Amino acid sequence: MPDVLAIGPLAVNAHVLVALAALLIGLMVTQGVARHLKTSDAGMGWLLLLAVVIARGSFLLRHLQEYREAPLSLFNLRDGGWDPISGWVAALLAMLWLTLRRRRRSLPLWAGLLSITLVAAGGQWFLWVQSRQRTLSQPALQRLPPMTLPALDGGMSDLRQWPGKPLLINFWASWCGPCVREMPILMAARQRYGNVQFVFVNQGESPAQVHTFLQREGLPTQDVLLDTQLALGRFFDVRGYPGTLLFDSSGQKIASWQGEFSQATLAEFLRALSAPAVASASSP
Incomplete structure (x- = not known):
């Protein structure tokens, strides 16, 4: 970003x-x-x-x-x-x-x-x-990379395993206040926007730290990936948290957002899926 x-x-x-x-x-x-x-x-x-x-x-x-x-x-x-x-x-x-x-x-x-x-x-x-x-x-940075990351629930997850479905990737950390505030909004949005795959990529923390945080906040562990070496974050040049990327069903990046979401700004962000041109957005 x-x-x-x-x-x-x-x-x-x-x-x-x-x-x-x-x-x-x-x-x-x-x-x-x-x-x-x-x-x-x-x-x-x-x-x-x-x-x-x-x-x-x-x-x-x-x-x-x-x-x-x-x-x-x-x-x-x-x-x-x-x-x-x-x-x-x-x-x-x-x-x-x-x-x-x-x-x-x-x-x-x-x-x-x-x-x-x-x-x-x-x-x-x-x-x-x-x-x-x-x-x-840098056209390669506009598409999902051939990268797999450990899933908190176990096993490895390929970022390209959801063909034909838009993908939202949220970069977060448990020590990040805005990340903590927006996490319930994003988790709940999975039900409202069932046509979009939500993935939460934790940056630099251990599985125990992530699991403890989610358990304390009463949040599910589904679709939470671990980027302990910040490989995916560095690939997309994520410089601050929370950061969010949106990809269309073909794996093309169409929007980015830096900062905290509310329900309204998330809805506005996802409008990029119906826009004909590439969009980018930020918050203070």
Whole structure:
């Protein structure tokens, strides 16, 4: 998952860094233009708050059923459940309204909004180009490798033993807080998405550690594989946990996700199975 920057033990999502950089630059530009015009930069904070609320609310409405089943997940803002286009449109409409009322005072905000848009769009485009180049230059990394891993229940498991069925591989560890929080969601999702094979690949822990953890949490041991040497994790360049890959029924990688799932963001992630193009996604 190359869109993740590893800083020591921390894994930072590159898409999140782009968004934060865009916001910071936008605020700086707003303040600079306001000083130059000798006017106020008031309003940018409210504009950003409006965009965030609309972006979250739009995603919520699209996945209302999932949030009804797990209402507390609505407040988990780290789950990546945002609709940035809706947020941007809301900010644009608010700016048009403000311009009609106070044209001169709106100029710093227009400069800030334009800066945020250009930096965010440019950064995301750069990450997409880099991802596309890696896909073309390393086609082997876009397919399931001929690799077998020990299963916690015993025996060896071939990653390609489910032909004709989409496959979701979740990389996790028992010491990873987000992994622990999302594990019940993923385990339960196997019933809801029966057409998708879920596999949970533990990274670097012993069978005893994994078994003790699952027993303590009351989770099943089915489809839990052991990657004690991190071979599969290194093959796919997994730099932080939890990390999830999605493969179509032919074994082609079609989506990746870095971070914790909620029921809603998992449903959004699995929509890649019906999308015509390759998808990639991340959460903060």
